[in-house]
Amino acid sequence: MRLFNSKTYIQRREQLAQDVNEGIIILLGNNEAPMNYKDNTYPYRQDSTFLYFFGLSKAGLAATIDCESNESVLYGDDPTIDEIVWTGPQKSIDEHGEMIGVKMTRSFQSIYDIIKQAIDRKRTIHFLNPYRDDQVILLADLLSISIDAAKKSFSLSLIKGIVNQRLLKSDEEIMEIEKGVNISGEMHLAAMKMAKPGMKEQDVASKLLEVATSYGGYYSFPPIVTINGETLHNHYHGNTLKKGDLLLVDSGAETDMGYAGDLTRTFPIGQKFTDIQKDFYQIVLNAHQTAVEALKPGIEFRDVHLIASKKLSEGLKDLNLLKGKVDEIVETGAYAMFFQCGLGHLMGLDVHDMENLGEQNVGYTPDMIKSTQFGLKSLRLSRKLETGMVLTVEPGIYIIPSLIDLWKADKKYEEFINYSELEKFRSFGGIRIEEDFVITEGGSKLLGNEIPKTIADVENTISI
Numbered sequence: 180m181r182l183f184n185s186k187t188y189i190q191r192r193e194q195l196a197q198d199v200n201e202g203i204i205i206l207l208g209n210n211e212a213p214m215n216y217k218d219n220t221y222p223y224r225q226d227s228t229f230l231y232f233f234g235l236s237k238a239g240l241a242a243t244i245d246c247e248s249n250e251s252v253l254y255g256d257d258p259t260i261d262e263i264v265w266t267g268p269q270k271s272i273d274e275h276g277e278m279i280g281v282k283m284t285r286s287f288q289s290i291y292d293i294i295k296q297a298i299d300r301k302r303t304i305h306f307l308n309p310y311r312d313d314q315v316i317l318l319a320d321l322l323s324i325s326i327d328a329a330k331k332s333f334s335l336s337l338i339k340g341i342v343n344q345r346l347l348k349s350d351e352e353i354m355e356i357e358k359g360v361n362i363s364g365e366m367h368l369a370a371m372k373m374a375k376p377g378m379k380e381q382d383v384a385s386k387l388l389e390v391a392t393s394y395g396g397y398y399s400f401p402p403i404v405t406i407n408g409e410t411l412h413n414h415y416h417g418n419t420l421k422k423g424d425l426l427l428v429d430s431g432a433e434t435d436m437g438y439a440g441d442l443t444r445t446f447p448i449g450q451k452f453t454d455i456q457k458d459f460y461q462i463v464l465n466a467h468q469t470a471v472e473a474l475k476p477g478i479e480f481r482d483v484h485l486i487a488s489k490k491l492s493e494g495l496k497d498l499n500l501l502k503g504k505v506d507e508i509v510e511t512g513a514y515a516m517f518f519q520c521g522l523g524h525l526m527g528l529d530v531h532d533m534e535n536l537g538e539q540n541v542g543y544t545p546d547m548i549k550s551t552q553f554g555l556k557s558l559r560l561s562r563k564l565e566t567g568m569v570l571t572v573e574p575g576i577y578i579i580p581s582l583i584d585l586w587k588a589d590k591k592y593e594e595f596i597n598y599s600e601l602e603k604f605r606s607f608g609g610i611r612i613e614e615d616f617v618i619t620e621g622g623s624k625l626l627g628n629e630i631p632k633t634i635a636d637v638e639n640t641i642s643i
């Protein structure tokens with residue numbers, strides 16, 4: 180288990196106690212999650228907030244932070260001889276505590292006593308909105324509240340305190356994220372070089388996993404490897420690749436410390452880009468570059484999304500797929516026929532960083548109201564950018580036949596969308612180009628080594 184220096188975790192916990200200011204904080208670690216019976220489990224993944232403050236990637240842990248005494252307690256059990264027989268020698272809970280600068284450790288069961296004392300003394304008890312059912316049950320049990328209350332009575336001040344720290348990455352975190360991005364880049368390079376007509380999408384997907392796990396980490400999310408790139412989160416891998424197909428690969432690794440990378444490339448199978456593929460690809464690439472140039476502290480990411488959408492719309496207007504004033508195409512949301520999702524998201528210990536803490540609390544600020552407009556409503560990150568934020572930029576063009584049919588029947592945006600021209604491309608698919616950036620004082624910095632992105636570089640890398 181790789182960890183930062185214990186001082187890092189001590190400092191983070193002290194800051195959290197100070198920010199939340201009063202009461203006691205409960206942070207639950209994740210347990211193993213069974214696939215089909217108890218001992219046959221999914222790959223283990225610790226909760227990211229627990230990892231951030233307590234560093235330990237291990238099932239069966241919980242922790243409290245007392246905001247008034249500033250004391251952290253780690254709860255967990257020493258391994259029994261039965262466990263050692265099956266899983267080998269393990270560190271004691273004291274040794275685990277020492278690794279992360281926690282002096283006070285207790286058995287898992289004793290968290291019940293500590294919480295009961297806090298309840299008796301009428302102290303505020305802060306906990307997060309749980310996303311796993313066993314955590315819901317544990318919280319309900321610990322606090323003697325209903326399942327419904329365990330899901331809903333989370334602490335907004337705890338969420339704010341966590342976001343306050345996790346939003347801006349330290350130098351040691353950025354180095355770790357960059358490792359994740361570089362592994363992700365290697366995954367993509369391997370995919371580009373291997374994909375050939377006659378292979379299946381799953382052949383490429385398994386190569387991605389091979390590269391990710393060879394560094395001791397794992398996927399940062401289930402990969403998208405598809406010739407139907409217009410389906411935004413398509414996890415089906417059973418199609419056979421044909422010459423001339425466009426393959427969209429959206430995939431990333433997380434390092435063994437849990438930090439994510441997330442990249443997307445789209446490339447032709449077995450031959451160079453066709454002229455029309457080139458046209459669409461270059462439009463996405465231009466939007467990507469325009470967005471990257473706009474990244475800097477102080478700009479709202481919502482505006483970067485709109486700048487990219489404008490560039491996309493200009494390109495699509497040149498192709499005669501959109502018509503009218505580009506500003507109006509963007510303002511009315513007509514462009515979302517082609518770009519239905521957000522331009523990017525925060526990234527860190529989660530590939531969509533802190534998504535479990537609520538989009539409004541993470542990607543937005545209290546004064547920002549999330550748009551209800553189709554397209555813009557899917558923007559996960561909107562807030563003002565600050566030095567130290569890590570985010571993705573991932574514009575795309577997605578031609579979705581059912582969306583064409585629906586809007587065309589409703590005569591929606593008829594003044595902006597050239598439906599008769601669009602019909603010619605209804606089976607085109609989708610293109611996305613995604614890279615990861617850290618916001619710096621001067622603008623932004625690309626994370627990880629560059630991998631092929633221009634038409635020429637992609638064509639020189641793929642198997643033809």
Ligand SMILES: [Mn+2]
Nearest residue numbers: 441571573613
């Ligand atoms: Mn992404």
